[in-house]
Amino acid sequence: MQIALIGIGKIANYQMQAITHTPGIKLVDAHDLDLNKAEELPGSVQFHENLEKMLQKSKADAFLVSTPTNSHFEVAMRVIESDRIAIVEKPLCTSQSEMDALLTAARTRKLPLYTAFHPAYGREVDWWREQRNSHNFDLGKLLGLNTCFADPYYIDGKLTLGAVGKAGAWTDSGASGLSALSRLIEPDSMKLLDGRMTVIPSLDCDQVQGLGIYKFVEQGMTCYGMIDTNWTLGKNYKTTHLRYEGGLVELDHAKELATLHQEGQDNLVFNLATDKPRLVNHYCGVFSDLTSMYAKGEDNTELSEVLHRLLFAAMSH
Numbered sequence: 449m450q451i452a453l454i455g456i457g458k459i460a461n462y463q464m465q466a467i468t469h470t471p472g473i474k475l476v477d478a479h480d481l482d483l484n485k486a487e488e489l490p491g492s493v494q495f496h497e498n499l500e501k502m503l504q505k506s507k508a509d510a511f512l513v514s515t516p517t518n519s520h521f522e523v524a525m526r527v528i529e530s531d532r533i534a535i536v537e538k539p540l541c542t543s544q545s546e547m548d549a550l551l552t553a554a555r556t557r558k559l560p561l562y563t564a565f566h567p568a569y570g571r572e573v574d575w576w577r578e579q580r581n582s583h584n585f586d587l588g589k590l591l592g593l594n595t596c597f598a599d600p601y602y603i604d605g606k607l608t609l610g611a612v613g614k615a616g617a618w619t620d621s622g623a624s625g626l627s628a629l630s631r632l633i634e635p636d637s638m639k640l641l642d643g644r645m646t647v648i649p650s651l652d653c654d655q656v657q658g659l660g661i662y663k664f665v666e667q668g669m670t671c672y673g674m675i676d677t678n679w680t681l682g683k684n685y686k687t688t689h690l691r692y693e694g695g696l697v698e699l700d701h702a703k704e705l706a707t708l709h710q711e712g713q714d715n716l717v718f719n720l721a722t723d724k725p726r727l728v729n730h731y732c733g734v735f736s737d738l739t740s741m742y743a744k745g746e747d748n749t750e751l752s753e754v755l756h757r758l759l760f761a762a763m764s765h
């Protein structure tokens with residue numbers, strides 16, 4: 449599969465590294481509004497000053513939209529309206545009406561549409577899925593969970609440089625939390641119970657904090673879970689706690705660590721980090737899944753629709 453990149457910023461750097469580690473995918477073209485970004489490309493990738501021309505001329509099978517979140521809708525729509533396939537960095541867009549318009553445009557043209565949910569491919573998430581599937585630990589039924597995605601993007605009353613390109617704590621990290629959970633519980637069973645957003649009108653972001661409370665069904669039992677996203681804690685802290693009848697599983701998404709707390713036993717700590725940066729590991733998962741979906745003529749639009757509905761429902765609650 450050949451792809452082209454739109455937006456050569458911080459995340460594109462990790463995406464380009466992951467592409468070199470993933471068999472079956474190659475970056476051939478790229479575009480950015482900032483022409484200086486051409487210098488960040490490897491020699492094998494052709495830079496295009498004009499998006500329209502790249503969409504017309506490129507031999508890429510799909511176009512990866514890695515521009516700031518608030519521009520995802522406009523850029524992805526231009527890709528789709530050019531009858532080309534879009535892969536969009538999460539979140540796909542920032543409102544339900546934008547999502548409906550993108551899905552309609554893609555479906556009308558019978559084009560697949562992919563969302564790159566990188567946090568879903570955390571090594572700690574994969575690890576717990578493997579342990580469960582192999583029945584390596586007997587913790588009984590899941591009772592509930594909480595997920596926190598915090599970044600230090602609001603300090604001393606101001607947004608930090610890390611917030612550049614992001615729409616807001618909930619808009620960006622709510623999508624991250626929901627996508628990680630979608631690999632641990634059944635997303636179709638999730639229903640929003642409450643959404644609480646902290647908006648500071650003088651700041652150029654959707655929210656500095658956001659929380660969603662959901663119920664879901666697991667092994668026939670109704671469980672409750674919370675996703676908390678926060679830019680005001682002043683730290684990079686990303687965890688999921690899964691509370692089972694017989695103990696607690698703590699997945700540290702920032703450190704790629706898993707800790708198992710079992711009743712009456714010493715804690716077990718599993719370090720799942722590799723020699724590659726965490727985000728490169730995530731995008732290796734994204735691209736490996738993407739190439740296999742593309743080969744089968746599939747996409748992840750249905751999952752993306754479910755997760756974004758849950759995301760936007762919390763914003764409008």
Ligand SMILES: NC(=O)c1ccc[n+]([C@@H]2O[C@H](COP(=O)([O-])OP(=O)(O)OC[C@H]3O[C@@H](n4cnc5c(N)ncnc54)[C@H](O)[C@@H]3O)[C@@H](O)[C@H]2O)c1
Nearest residue numbers: 455456457458459460480481482514515516517537613614
């Ligand atoms: N930085 C991270 O840690 C991170 C992690 C995961 C996901 N993301 C997501 O990736 C996306 C990009 O974030 P980033 O941190 O790389 O931002 P960034 O600001 O570092 O880079 C964005 C790039 O897009 C270019 N650009 C802006 N508008 C454009 C347009 N209309 N057409 C073409 N190019 C355009 C900019 O010139 C810039 O080079 C966001 O949606 C963000 O939520 C970022």
